[in-house]
Amino acid sequence: MxxxxxLGEFYSSQIFWLLVFFGITFFVVGRGMVPKVMDTVASRxxxxxxxxxxxxxxxxQADQEEASWRxxxxxxxxxxxxxxxxxxxxxxxxxxxxxxxxQAGIDATIAGAETRIADxxxxxxDEIETVAAEVTxxxxxxxxxxxxxxxxxxxxxxxxxxxx
Amino acid sequence: xAAEAKLDPMxxxxxxxxxGADWNIAGYNVAFTNSALWMAIATLALIVFVAGGxxxxxxxxxxxxxxxxxxxxxxxxxxxxxGKAGKKYVPYIFxxxxxxxxxxxxxxxxxxxxxxxxxxxxxxxxxxxxxxVMSFGIVLIVxxxxxxxxxxxxxVPHGTPVGMIPIIFVVELISFLVRPFSLGLRLFVAMMAGxxxxxxLSSFVISGGNNGPIMFVIAGVPSFVLMVGICxxxxxxxxxxxxxxxxxxxxxxxxxxxxx
Numbered sequence: 220m221x222x223x224x225x226l227g228e229f230y231s232s233q234i235f236w237l238l239v240f241f242g243i244t245f246f247v248v249g250r251g252m253v254p255k256v257m258d259t260v261a262s263r264x265x266x267x268x269x270x271x272x273x274x275x276x277x278x279x280q281a282d283q284e285e286a287s288w289r290x291x292x293x294x295x296x297x298x299x300x301x302x303x304x305x306x307x308x309x310x311x312x313x314x315x316x317x318x319x320x321x322q323a324g325i326d327a328t329i330a331g332a333e334t335r336i337a338d339x340x341x342x343x344x345d346e347i348e349t350v351a352a353e354v355t356x357x358x359x360x361x362x363x364x365x366x367x368x369x370x371x372x373x374x375x376x377x378x379x380x381x382x383x
Numbered sequence: 384x385a386a387e388a389k390l391d392p393m394x395x396x397x398x399x400x401x402x403g404a405d406w407n408i409a410g411y412n413v414a415f416t417n418s419a420l421w422m423a424i425a426t427l428a429l430i431v432f433v434a435g436g437x438x439x440x441x442x443x444x445x446x447x448x449x450x451x452x453x454x455x456x457x458x459x460x461x462x463x464x465x466g467k468a469g470k471k472y473v474p475y476i477f478x479x480x481x482x483x484x485x486x487x488x489x490x491x492x493x494x495x496x497x498x499x500x501x502x503x504x505x506x507x508x509x510x511x512x513x514x515x516v517m518s519f520g521i522v523l524i525v526x527x528x529x530x531x532x533x534x535x536x537x538x539v540p541h542g543t544p545v546g547m548i549p550i551i552f553v554v555e556l557i558s559f560l561v562r563p564f565s566l567g568l569r570l571f572v573a574m575m576a577g578x579x580x581x582x583x584l585s586s587f588v589i590s591g592g593n594n595g596p597i598m599f600v601i602a603g604v605p606s607f608v609l610m611v612g613i614c615x616x617x618x619x620x621x622x623x624x625x626x627x628x629x630x631x632x633x634x635x636x637x638x639x640x641x642x643x
Contacts, residue, residue: 248478254473
């Protein structure tokens with residue numbers, strides 16, 4: 220077993236060179252390079268964490284802005300609905316008023332027309348009465364040879380026309 | 384001699400002086416061996432690997448992702464086992480884990496195909512022991528620096544009856560002092576056993592082939608199939624042992640940081 224057989228001859232060389240090369244490893248790699256590598260990792264982790272935090276806060280701000288926009292939008296919508304309702308009510312009122320005016324005009328026209336019709340009918344009835352009275356008196360004088368009083372004939376005719 | 388050595392499954396652990404056979408520091412020989420060469424290769428490969436992940440891009444590429452996965456893995460392991468105080472040990476645990484991982488993997492590379500023999504220095508307890516003692520030393524230093532003599536309360540778990548304290552203290556102290564040995568030996572044994580097994584199986588393949596086609600079919604082919612499976616297992620073991628070493632160091636550091 221060379222490990223034991225050669226120990227006396229080589230132990231000092233083994234210990235010396237191991238210390239030399241492990242020392243180089245420790246000071247060059249362990250102390251020199253590893254902290255830098257770990258710094259890189261730490262700074263990357265920090266950057267990622269910072270970026271995540273920034274993204275998170277940006278998201279929160281966007282949410283907040285959206286909420287406020289929504290509130291504003293809702294208010295605008297409500298206002299617009301109010302305006303529309305208002306305009307609709309106003310228009311309806313104006314329409315009703317104009318309809319009422321037109322109705323009144325029409326009513327007046329109808330009333331006038333009815334009055335005129337009634338007048339015309341009355342005038343026509345008078346005329347018929349007069350004509351009927353004259354015809355009746357004429358007939359009576361021709362047939363019976365009676366000369367009747369104008370007023371009496373008219374009264375008889377009127378009675379007959381009314382009670383016909 | 385050379386043919387004989389090929390069938391010796393322990394030959395792969397042989398240390399050889401490549402340079403500086405007469406280099407001495409304070410009377411101790413520090414020759415540059417094949418083991419030291421593979422330590423150097425592991426170090427270089429690790430530097431290249433981690434340097435490739437140093438682009439520091441915000442959106443990482445594959446390589447950077449791989450390196451960051453390893454640092455994140457170590458960071459998570461320390462956070463889970465030690466807590467917030469574990470952050471400062473990331474450089475050490477990362478170096479430890481990756482150094483062992485690269486050593487284990489490099490030792491398993493099929494470089495023999497191109498004539499280079501990979502050497503697994505983690506299969507020598509003289510190397511793993513240094514790492515274990517280093518981890519244990521850090522635990523001791525941190526423990527005594529943070530808690531002073533109060534660190535000894537680690538050896539008396541909460542709720543121990545007063546009469547049991549002397550015995551429990553000794554038991555806990557022994558289990559504590561065994562840690563560096565278990566830490567170093569576990570890695571060394573696991574790596575050595577795997578490599579011996581692979582070597583023995585490959586010698587079956589070669590011997591079976593040398594003894595004619597019938598033996599090749601009976602012994603060589605099944606050994607080869609088994610070897611393929613064991614190779615996959617060894618890759619797993621290479622990762623697991625590096626992980627276990629780093630994890631146990633984390634657990635021990637937790638004792639030192641937080642006591643119980």
